[in-house]
Amino acid sequence: MRKEIVDAKTAKTVLGEAARAAQVSGDRMLTKRYIHVSLPLGEAKQQDGRSRYIRHWLVVEIGLTGRNNLEGPELSICATEYGKLRNGRTEDLGTGQHREPLRERGGTAQLRLLELWERWHLNGLRAGCEHQRAGGWDKRPIYPDKPTSAYVRHPDRSNGWNMLTWLPVEHGGLLSAPCPTCGYKYGSQWLYEAIPTEVLAELDAMSGPPEAKTLVQAADQYQQKGRTQ
Numbered sequence: 001m002r003k004e005i006v007d008a009k010t011a012k013t014v015l016g017e018a019a020r021a022a023q024v025s026g027d028r029m030l031t032k033r034y035i036h037v038s039l040p041l042g043e044a045k046q047q048d049g050r051s052r053y054i055r056h057w058l059v060v061e062i063g064l065t066g067r068n069n070l071e072g073p074e075l076s077i078c079a080t081e082y083g084k085l086r087n088g089r090t091e092d093l094g095t096g097q098h099r100e101p102l103r104e105r106g107g108t109a110q111l112r113l114l115e116l117w118e119r120w121h122l123n124g125l126r127a128g129c130e131h132q133r134a135g136g137w138d139k140r141p142i143y144p145d146k147p148t149s150a151y152v153r154h155p156d157r158s159n160g161w162n163m164l165t166w167l168p169v170e171h172g173g174l175l176s177a178p179c180p181t182c183g184y185k186y187g188s189q190w191l192y193e194a195i196p197t198e199v200l201a202e203l204d205a206m207s208g209p210p211e212a213k214t215l216v217q218a219a220d221q222y223q224q225k226g227r228t229q
């Protein structure tokens with residue numbers, strides 16, 4: 001739960017905690033942007049046939065961080081979901097990977113945000129090499145009649161997503177399978193994938209007014225100044 005900043009002293013404490021947490025994890029926040037997404041009211045969730053909320057929205061937080069061991073900046077996206085009830089109270093529905101409301105009820109612009117979110121979130125933690133990514137290894141299902149996002153029983157009797165990259169190679173999957181081009185074994189490391197500037201610019205354009213730097217500016221400065229500063 002986010003702490004409410006009520007005065008300068010509390011603000012300092014909150015910032016201090018965040019800075020310490022960043023130091024411990026080796027992360028450096030380069031900049032943050034926010035996108036407010038109003039959601040169409042969902043299907044009736046109550047017996048009287050009315051929607052539970054009179055307003056329903058997401059605050060999507062787009063953070064750009066510099067981790068010590070990465071070749072470039074890393075994008076991290078999460079959202080806090082809110083609903084305003086008929087009695088005027090606002091419910092905080094939690095923070096995290098709240099992408100379902102966009103998938104289920106988003107319009108064109110919101111679906112584009114979802115697409116960028118799913119494609120570029122945590123670009124410093126890629127299980128596949130560039131060739132495996134280009135070959136869509138993580139889009140291949142174990143069971144073709146179900147989506148890859150389904151949680152299923154694997155042929156080796158383990159449970160997981162319906163993705164061949166989650167199934168060890170000895171059971172017919174792609175986990176630990178070598179890339180035909182470079183030999184990298186899928187899932188053996190976390191690899192960095194550079195984010196195109198156009199992607200950052202598109203996210204900047206979707207965001208509210210910048211509090212500090214835009215994503216493009218922060219990424220540029222990070223690349224120019226070097227990662228050791």
Ligand SMILES: [Zn+2]
Binds near residue numbers: 182
């Ligand atoms: Zn490769």
